[in-house]
Amino acid sequence: MFLVRHGESEFNQAFRKTRRDPGIIDPPLTPLGIQQIQQTADFFRDKDIQFCVSSPYQRALQTSAVLFDLTIQNLTVNFLASEQFGFSCDVGSPRSELEKKWPHIDFENLAEVWWPSEPETEYAVGKRGALFLRETSNRFLNTDKLVVVSHWGFIKSVTDLSLENGSVVEFREGILNCVVYQPPL
Secondary structure (H helix, E strand, O other): OEEEEOOOEHHHHHHHHHOOOOOOOOOOEOHHHHHHHHHHHHHHOOOOOOEEEEOOOHHHHHHHHHHOOOOOOEEEEOHHHOOOOOOHHHOOOOHHHHHHHOOOOOOOOOOOOOOOOOOOOHHHHHHHHHHHHHHHHHHOOOHHHEEEEEOHHHHHHHHOOOOOOOOEEEOOOOOOOEEEEOOOO
16 A cells, blocks of 8 residues: 655644644645645556545645545545644544535545544554554455555554655555655655
């Protein structure tokens, strides 16, 4: 499976400048973030991707929409692929708001309030990541055709890699994983 870190969000942009939480809840991608993902989409053009799993955060959903035609692509929204909860950007949008903004996406398996109420430890995110991997390998027979759009903390918990926005890891359980694409921006 391929793990993709979402493009630069408004939170990422503001935090990089001040190193302080700017208080942006469920931020969208910046224009640079959209450019990053447009470049990342080129990486997938010759691959036979058949499924996409996305975190429910808007920055991940936007990334999925730029990467793939979600009217055709088989998209699953799974809160287990969410970011490690700890900053304002990790407060999500309620399911009802996501359904209005993204009417062509099925949010049936998502609770109205799906994000944690307390900060998560790295250990907790690691357990969530392990559960995600078990469920994913049981659901998808061929994970070589799967893209998971997620976040820095989640990807780090399952790969031990620190990814830049828009980067891709080809993930294989039990082997040393590496970044296979990073947008040049």
